[in-house]
Amino acid sequence: QVQLVESGGGLVRAGSSLRLSCAASGRTARDYTMGWFRQAPGKQREFVAAISWSGSRTVYSDSVKGRFTISRDNAKNTVSLQMNSLNAEDTAVYYCAADSNRGWTMDSVSEYDYWGQGTQVTVSS
Helix, strand or coil: CCEEEEECCEEEECCCCEEEEEEEECHHHHHCEEEEEEECCCCCCEEEEEECCCCCCEEECCCCCCCEEEEEECCCCEEEEEECCCCHHHCEEEEEEEECCCCCCCCCHHHCCEECCCEEEEEEC
């Protein structure tokens, strides 16, 4: 069993930066693909970024590519999402997720079997 706890959300102005963190419990979490998803009011949960268990492969959605960076520290069992040049369209609840099966595509909600409770990110324009 893996538990995920996100932190780092908040209210910022457009153009600002935020860094989200996800702390994973459970010794095996470092073997899992980790991802970040977000969900805005009235919209479906959407993929943001993912990183393979070794950190050698990362995947980003087109909407955040070049602005967001995902990273992980397996020694500390943490995954981070550095978000730069934020805009109002980035406003959402951000969720950390873990995929124990390490699926290849890494960008599908259905691939992930563990989820955090979410952290709110609000960007004012």
